[in-house]
Amino acid sequence: MFGSAIKLHPEDFVCAVCKNYLSSAPIYLSEDSRDICSDCVQSNVDKPYRNVALEKILVKIFFPCKNQTYGCTTAYKFGEEEEHRSKCCFKQVHCPFRRNHGCQWNGTYGKIHEHVNKDHDKLLKKHAKFLINLNQNEKHTFIVSNGNFFVVDYMNDLNSGILKYNIAIFEPNIAEQKSTIKLVSECDPDSMIQIKGGECVSYSNELFEWIPENIIDLNKTKLLLNNPTSIWISFTVQVQQNANAKLVKSKISDFFKCVQCSSNLKLPIFEHNNKLICSYCYYSPRITKENFKMIAPDSSISRLLAEENYQCRNKHCGQIIKGNSIVKHEISCPFRLHKCFVCDNELVQSVAKEHYINHGVEYFTDEYNQKNVNGMHKLRKIFTLLENEIIYITINCIGIQPTLKVQQDFVVHNYKLIMELKCAHNQCQFPSEKYVLNAYGQTTTLLTSNLPKCFHEQVNVKFYFSSSILCNN
Ligand SMILES: [Zn+2]
Ligand SMILES: [Zn+2]
Ligand SMILES: [Zn+2]
Ligand SMILES: [Zn+2]
Ligand SMILES: [Zn+2]
Ligand SMILES: [Zn+2]
Ligand SMILES: [Zn+2]
Ligand SMILES: [Zn+2]
Structure with missing residues (x-):
């Protein structure tokens, strides 16, 4: 009657008394047909019946972690709340x-x-x-x-x-x-x-x-x-290895090492002249990677590594993840360490945003606009988060020539950071100039003298991200 598309929503299954999720057995039914959790049953129901039918249904549901409001995105299975909560890093x-x-x-x-x-x-x-x-x-x-x-x-x-x-x-x-x-x-x-x-x-x-x-x-x-x-x-x-770590010992993953950093290769991997490098090296702003090409996901080595189990490389995490999604996990892992570009302290990724804001660095989401950069006469620090990467930009307009520095740990491969300069004249028809900022970690000097005359006095700058490249340098 329901077909296979029946969808169950955890919010529909809460205890009638405490309103918590009915996420573990036993669940009771009161005489007036209310579902009651085991914590509430004693003090609220005289003649409870155990609702085994409901328990059987709820096994199919994933419940959101209570610490969702603090940033946890994990959903746990029926009966597994305690287990998750004990290791939830957002508690x-x-x-x-x-x-x-x-x-x-x-x-x-x-x-x-x-x-x-x-x-x-x-x-x-x-x-x-x-x-x-x-x-x-x-x-x-x-x-x-x-x-x-x-x-x-x-x-x-x-x-x-x-x-x-x-x-x-x-x-x-x-x-x-x-x-x-x-x-x-x-x-x-x-x-x-x-x-x-x-x-x-x-x-x-x-x-x-x-x-x-x-x-x-x-x-x-x-x-x-x-x-x-x-x-x-x-x-x-x-400190003893987490018991799970034993699962990870594998000759296969130990055999394939990155020629740059000699760590075990995790997908996706990149090849040039029979040399293999890992994606961390490939996307690191410090390594030249021209000529390296991604190895196709259906090649035999990719298929082999996709089936491997890896332990998350981030200290304190220890999750075991399949080869086809380990890198994705490690990058978005709440335990990923980031070295603050302002104070050099190491911090976990999950607090990085707040940390930069505490430094007085301005956060922007889709785009950042600054009118008349030449007239700003100060140092402006801004940052954004793109696919879990902190992108930290310093615009120094104290001197005559504005300078600009972009810093980030890894290149976000699907996007380009674009800087667009536009003349500040109200009615000016002069086209804007766009730059793709690929020189991560390097200082770019905006030589206003090289810019069209119109930009000499007052120029508006805009930073944004683009997944396509339509720029003139
Ligand atoms: Zn309850
Ligand atoms: Zn949690
Ligand atoms: Zn304290
Ligand atoms: Zn590497
Ligand atoms: Zn992790
Ligand atoms: Zn800092
Ligand atoms: Zn003391
Ligand atoms: Zn103009």
């Missing part, structure tokens, strides 16, 4: 310094890095090493950024002689991580013991509302280290 978390330093910051998981760099740089360390005075109660929280990024929270209690600590890694989805602890006497560096540390977990709000739960018995340690007054404690975290 909202408190600042790790909330308890010990009173910071009230709240934000997206993926933004912790930036927040800590900006507001707690004094609490950032290169090593997880700290000195404990055995005659003093102490508690402290600090963050270690040394390739791994984790928070250490500890408290030393004189009464019990116990040091309690937690280590939490800022990755939403980690396999079990182990830690090692080295304890060294402050007065005698040769007095040293090494013990197995507690398990490191993914950072979450709950974790830092609790008291740390891993313990070191300082009374015992003190005896072993010949009674020092202070002890150096250092943690080493051994």
